[in-house]
Amino acid sequence: MHVEEWLQSIPAVWVCVIVGVVIGLESLGIPLPGEVVLVSAALLSAQHAVSPVWVGVCASAGAIIGDSIGYAIGRKGGQPMFDRLGRRFPKHFGPAHIARAQAAFDRWGVWAVFFGRFIALLRILAGPLAGALRMPYWRFLVANVLGGIVWAGGTTAVIYYLGIVAERWLKGFSWVGLVAAALCGVGTTLYLKRRAARAHAVEHEGETALLP
Template identity: 55%
Template structure:
């Protein structure tokens, strides 16, 4: 992904970051975080002529606008939208996943909208579910925008400066530090994904037992 981004103009990179995050925020399983991280890392290594602010701004706009459109779609079409997502993306969207996500948003409301931005599963469903559950838009919008700023801005700047620091470090030492960082990152993301999968499974079992 990073190598491919270096082959296209910087403006197209920014548009791509915003577009992919936008589509993901509407409710379609797209690799928004992967594209954002790849762009920020390429910028930190001066492989593309874009700074962290431009990348963060593109992602923030894509996230905030996409979530708002997702909210509108969920509010108007509800179950029809989720049924379409189940048919098109059965590996990512199914009855158990939707039930767990709905449970989280019903229980935590705007808090789930904000913190859900940092979790891939909840990030996809934040807008559509909030609209489907009839959350007031005046409550949804501030949490949506603030979450987009913190997630997109935080990710862009963190990856950018960590990438710059790693490049300086590796010039003087070795690739051992980068290998350790990648290894720890893989472990952390794997543990988070497995924990989320367990939560979905446990909630599905509770629902079946109740039925």
């Protein structure tokens, strides 16, 4: 069962709660599909199954609260915590992942927290890493709140209006719309797979070059 189908089977209020909880846990540092859940809930709102306002509010609250808890955990655990996580969960917290996240913080500073909300890797690590690096909490909080609201509210609004437009368009051009959507979906999937494979190959070459 897809995420959207599962969300359709539960009451609207619980959809909003699940969105907030999943995004909050992801922001805290647990690798969960927060963005997938948010997009699915926003699509449901375009079908009038749930309020887009409440989806955006709950998603924003989950992002802000989760990142804040992650900050506290990272500040207490420090670098040793990431070392332990890297040994236990190398796929998500391996040295290469942590190094890339730290490089983003070194380059962008507090903006890494704001823009990290839009990047899968930093979305999980931004809070704990900011705490471990002893970023002043007030600076973290400002970037965290702004990033959470812009990401959650913006994603919900964009997906909601795209869903409304797509629904109206498909009513007038049903078969044309279905063919175009299918072709677009296949093309996008192939493009993303090619980019992911290319990025993986480059990363693998870089790791190989670092070996003695």
